[in-house]
Amino acid sequence: MYDFLIAPFVEFGFMQRALAGSLLLSLGACPVGVFLMLRRMSLTGDAMAHAILPGAAAGFLLFGLQIVPMTIGGLVAGAIVAIGAGAISRFTVQREDASMAAFYLISLALGVLIVSLRGSSVDLMHVLFGTVLALSNDALTLIALISAITLVVLAIFWRAVVAECLDPLFLRSVSRLGPPVHFIFLGLVVLNLVGGFQALGTLLSVGLMILPAAAARFWTARVGPMCAIAVVIGIASCVAGLLMSYHAALPSGPAIILSAGAIYLLSTIFGTRGIFNTRVRHHRHRTA
Amino acid sequence: MADACLRFHDLTLGYNSHPAVHHLNGTVRTGSLTAIVGANGSGKSTLMKGIVGVLKPMAGSCINASGARIAYLPQQSELDRSFPTRVIDLVTLGLWPRRGLLGRHTREDRDKVVSALKAVGLEGFENRALDTLSGGQLQRTLFARVLVQDADLILLDEPFNAVDARTVGDLIELIKHWHAEARTVMVVAHDLDLVRTHFPEALLLARQPIAWGDTREALSTKNMMRARRFDEAWHEDAPWCEPEDHQHDHAGHDHHGHHVEEPASQRPDSQVA
Numbered sequence: 001m002y003d004f005l006i007a008p009f010v011e012f013g014f015m016q017r018a019l020a021g022s023l024l025l026s027l028g029a030c031p032v033g034v035f036l037m038l039r040r041m042s043l044t045g046d047a048m049a050h051a052i053l054p055g056a057a058a059g060f061l062l063f064g065l066q067i068v069p070m071t072i073g074g075l076v077a078g079a080i081v082a083i084g085a086g087a088i089s090r091f092t093v094q095r096e097d098a099s100m101a102a103f104y105l106i107s108l109a110l111g112v113l114i115v116s117l118r119g120s121s122v123d124l125m126h127v128l129f130g131t132v133l134a135l136s137n138d139a140l141t142l143i144a145l146i147s148a149i150t151l152v153v154l155a156i157f158w159r160a161v162v163a164e165c166l167d168p169l170f171l172r173s174v175s176r177l178g179p180p181v182h183f184i185f186l187g188l189v190v191l192n193l194v195g196g197f198q199a200l201g202t203l204l205s206v207g208l209m210i211l212p213a214a215a216a217r218f219w220t221a222r223v224g225p226m227c228a229i230a231v232v233i234g235i236a237s238c239v240a241g242l243l244m245s246y247h248a249a250l251p252s253g254p255a256i257i258l259s260a261g262a263i264y265l266l267s268t269i270f271g272t273r274g275i276f277n278t279r280v281r282h283h284r285h286r287t288a
Numbered sequence: 289m290a291d292a293c294l295r296f297h298d299l300t301l302g303y304n305s306h307p308a309v310h311h312l313n314g315t316v317r318t319g320s321l322t323a324i325v326g327a328n329g330s331g332k333s334t335l336m337k338g339i340v341g342v343l344k345p346m347a348g349s350c351i352n353a354s355g356a357r358i359a360y361l362p363q364q365s366e367l368d369r370s371f372p373t374r375v376i377d378l379v380t381l382g383l384w385p386r387r388g389l390l391g392r393h394t395r396e397d398r399d400k401v402v403s404a405l406k407a408v409g410l411e412g413f414e415n416r417a418l419d420t421l422s423g424g425q426l427q428r429t430l431f432a433r434v435l436v437q438d439a440d441l442i443l444l445d446e447p448f449n450a451v452d453a454r455t456v457g458d459l460i461e462l463i464k465h466w467h468a469e470a471r472t473v474m475v476v477a478h479d480l481d482l483v484r485t486h487f488p489e490a491l492l493l494a495r496q497p498i499a500w501g502d503t504r505e506a507l508s509t510k511n512m513m514r515a516r517r518f519d520e521a522w523h524e525d526a527p528w529c530e531p532e533d534h535q536h537d538h539a540g541h542d543h544h545g546h547h548v549e550e551p552a553s554q555r556p557d558s559q560v561a
Binding site for chain 2: 038156157160163165167169170171172173174175217221223226
């Protein structure tokens with residue numbers, strides 16, 4: 001048991017770093033994912049993850065596989081897409097799903113083009129799927145910083161983020177915070193995706209954001225506990241994924257996301273608000 | 289005038305350069321209880337959005353000189369009923385004007401929320417999830433939030449829609465209670481009997497203001513007929529409204545008559561409070 005569960009993390013430095021990185025990532029990304037899901041923007045997370053690609057690729061093209069330029073590039077690209085799509089949906093007739101789709105498609109095509117200009121398909125694989133088993137100190141520091149920023153910002157703006165999800169018109173009638181909060185939130189999404197792509201790549205970093213959140217929805221009917229449960233599920237997925245990766249020599253990113261996927265599927269069935277409890281079990285009803 | 293809660297100066301609100309509220313002038317007295325009446329598309333909800341500031345005027349202004357705190361219950365709430373939260377949390381949002389983003393919710397605040405729920409007859413609903421409420425229960429929850437907001441000016445847009453007779457009665461009592469507390473209340477309503485029975489003042493809209501003042505006079509047969517003649521559709525190529533058009537306009541002119549301006553008896557200011 002010890003050999004299977006604990007030893008890999010004790011004996012190998014790269015496993016410790018992978019564990020630390022993915023745990024820190026869960027701490028910030030999972031609560032953000034909960035709000036993304038509750039705002040019906042789950043697929044927006046996916047789109048944003050693609051949107052980061054050209055920035056990261058441009059950093060890669062200019063400086064090679066280096067964390068700082070790739071991160072800054074990703075942040076800039078993500079910010080342009082988030083602000084561009086958000087602004088178009090706020091100031092024109094177009095809804096955010098369409099403007100977001102337009103922006104991310106442009107962005108993705110640009111990203112693939114940039115990578116193909118210089119890199120090989122191996123490089124593209126790195127950017128797309130990440131390398132959690134090769135996290136540098138810089139990357140760890142960056143992820144820790146991003147998690148800390150995310151948690152602090154969420155704590156400060158909690159009421160506004162909840163109000164903006166629950167009743168945006170009400171928030172607009174009592175405060176000017178509505179539009180800024182939307183963009184602050186999108187900023188957190190970008191930040192966490194950029195943090196995630198070091199470890200999991202742009203394609204899978206959104207998985208750690210959305211899957212634990214989607215799974216947590218089946219366990220509670222309150223948003224605060226939902227965030228906490230999402231973090232726990234995120235952490236469990238990371239540990240399980242890394243162990244699978246270590247023992248079965250699987251790629252770590254997909255292993256983590258598939259673990260989260262398994263927890264999601266189990267939650268849909270066995271969660272307190274899952275299929276079993278809401279559809280199958282309750283044949284009896286109470287008196288009126 | 290010290291007791292003016294809101295002042296409209298030539299207020300024009302609308303969409304895509306077509307006015308939905310056209311050249312509204314007048315004053316809403318502090319402590320008045322006004323029904324806003326008119327057909328669909330006559331500008332009632334638009335006026336409320338203009339007062340709250342969600343919609344910016346195309347011309348003129350709406351001045352809240354006294355800095356009255358506004359509570360607004362929209363007709364088409366953007367409320368997400370599937371959001372995982374409890375009745376009590378939704379009502380607690382009403383503390384926002386007082387506590388803002390970071391202010392601590394005190395014990396008194398919590399008591400206030402609980403007593404607001406009690407006042408709307410939802411005692412024991414504190415921990416219920418929003419998606420388990422009936423339409424009327426949700427409406428009462430939103431009234432409880434308005435109660436908690438403790439606002440000087442309360443705007444309710446068709447609050448009696450899809451609400452049963454008993455709940456309408458309860459909500460009317462709340463509105464009267466606010467009126468008795470000298471809060472200013474404006475309510476969009478379609479039920480004319482209800483308006484005539486409970487609302488001392490009425491504003492009749494047909495995109496143009498038709499009449500405003502004592503309910504019986506404002507909703508006279510003559511005025512109702514005039515309001516009914518308004519054309520609900522926009523004319524895409526309607527001529528541009530020039531400023532002098534409405535300055536020289538007079539009663540009897542159907543399309544641009546600003547009858548709120550005309551007979552003294554219909555002016556809200558001239559009424560005995």
